[in-house]
Amino acid sequence: MNNTSDPRSSDSSDSEIVFAPACDLVRRLTERELGAEELMTRFLARIDEVNPAVNAIVTLAPEAAVEGARAADAALARGEPPGPLHGLPVAVKDLTVTRGIRTTFGSPIYRDFVPDEDALYVERLRAAGAIIIGKTNTPEFGAGSQTFNPVFGATRNPYAAERTCGGSSGGAAVAVACGMLPLADGTDMGGSLRNPASWSNVVGFRTSPGRVPVWPRNMLYNPLGVAGPIARHVADAALLLSAMAGPDRRAPLSIETPGSRFREPLGRDFAGTRVAWSPTLGGYPVEPAVLEVCAAAAARFEEVGCTVEEADPDLRDADEIFQTLRAFSFAMAHEEHLRLHRDRMKDTVVWNVEKGLALGGMDIAHAEAKRAALLDRMVEFFGRFDYLVCPTTQVPPFSVDTDWVREINGVQLETYIDWMAACYAITVTGCPSISVPAGFTPEGLPVGIQIVAPPKCDFEALQLAHAYEGAADFASRRPPL
Numbered sequence: 018m019n020n021t022s023d024p025r026s027s028d029s030s031d032s033e034i035v036f037a038p039a040c041d042l043v044r045r046l047t048e049r050e051l052g053a054e055e056l057m058t059r060f061l062a063r064i065d066e067v068n069p070a071v072n073a074i075v076t077l078a079p080e081a082a083v084e085g086a087r088a089a090d091a092a093l094a095r096g097e098p099p100g101p102l103h104g105l106p107v108a109v110k111d112l113t114v115t116r117g118i119r120t121t122f123g124s125p126i127y128r129d130f131v132p133d134e135d136a137l138y139v140e141r142l143r144a145a146g147a148i149i150i151g152k153t154n155t156p157e158f159g160a161g162s163q164t165f166n167p168v169f170g171a172t173r174n175p176y177a178a179e180r181t182c183g184g185s186s187g188g189a190a191v192a193v194a195c196g197m198l199p200l201a202d203g204t205d206m207g208g209s210l211r212n213p214a215s216w217s218n219v220v221g222f223r224t225s226p227g228r229v230p231v232w233p234r235n236m237l238y239n240p241l242g243v244a245g246p247i248a249r250h251v252a253d254a255a256l257l258l259s260a261m262a263g264p265d266r267r268a269p270l271s272i273e274t275p276g277s278r279f280r281e282p283l284g285r286d287f288a289g290t291r292v293a294w295s296p297t298l299g300g301y302p303v304e305p306a307v308l309e310v311c312a313a314a315a316a317r318f319e320e321v322g323c324t325v326e327e328a329d330p331d332l333r334d335a336d337e338i339f340q341t342l343r344a345f346s347f348a349m350a351h352e353e354h355l356r357l358h359r360d361r362m363k364d365t366v367v368w369n370v371e372k373g374l375a376l377g378g379m380d381i382a383h384a385e386a387k388r389a390a391l392l393d394r395m396v397e398f399f400g401r402f403d404y405l406v407c408p409t410t411q412v413p414p415f416s417v418d419t420d421w422v423r424e425i426n427g428v429q430l431e432t433y434i435d436w437m438a439a440c441y442a443i444t445v446t447g448c449p450s451i452s453v454p455a456g457f458t459p460e461g462l463p464v465g466i467q468i469v470a471p472p473k474c475d476f477e478a479l480q481l482a483h484a485y486e487g488a489a490d491f492a493s494r495r496p497p498l
Contacts (some may be wrong), residue, residue, distance in 0.1 A: 063195075078151055105147050116133060124362070162208055220251055220486075224258065263276040290404065292402065317489055330394070392472070404481055409467045411437075
């Protein structure tokens, strides 16, 4: 495959269609230059061709997908107004329930589970015209940023099949990178949208808590886990978010801004915009190969008019906050699983649940108080800077046979979470963060850089990512499959 070809080309070959921007595909579908059934057929052919090598899409419903595409064509022919995602194939992350489509959560406990309802944002994707064609792979219960599980096995990095793609939205990122999907959803607690996007040379957006309302849910006010988009282009991520976002009365954290906000133009003038570049977020170990790529990427923000200054936010207590609140949420979600199915759960999930069960009320209260103080410090930081940029991950993609990283630059890591600090430290700030491709290591492994915006400034994060994308031109490079 030609790594330098322009995916925005009007060439009608299968390759150019499956790598075309989602925004362009929607335009061509709604203007009837291209039929939804024809498009679906080409994407299904691409999945047949590529998926066996990477194992990104783990449940597929091709007959229903073609039927849905025919229905989309018929509706357009009748003059029905198309939705913003009209005719686009989407495979939903296997942590998110989908009506009538197997949802395993990557666990043998749910190997054959077929939900009878959709999660709220899946309802919204369908209403926007997307066609749900299957599910993308994830680690067991989304635990750990390495996508493997005993039900489906591992998802492989599209740029180096012997390496991991990260996780937990690993299947989604790889499917998009390989042209099997035009865009995909994902979820993120400690980096699960950003990490796999970084390692697949695509865009992954951790949205503000409440931007995409969560339902069904077992915790009303949990700000750690969010949903968001994965795409090859920033404008495509904004398009998908426009269908996912918007308030809902069942989700008290939900933000009132309508999703249509994210279909507005992303272009703006960045002259004089103040960007803080933080190579290590104040002292986390980061491998030199990652730092080298990210430092070069940080300099590109000056090309779009920004002033870049090296500065670290005050993230003290972030480790304790995340470890405590993550363990609390795992205990809430999986206490019954542990009691009934301990022997069918992987050791890291068992550890995290037991850590949560051992917490006392004051442990959680102290973590919440420290999180409040951390947010105050971030608000002060964003009084001096408009954006923060930092590495998405601290290491390049590692072996697909390694479950988690034990050491970085000679620093020993105690838990399976520690190596994800560059992402989870941003999680506990409550700030939106988008990972965009930064470049490649000398070995040809993808590296991402995070753009962090002030609380609730999701649109502004997309705007700077869009401007950076224009300077970096990362979307033209494709996996060598």
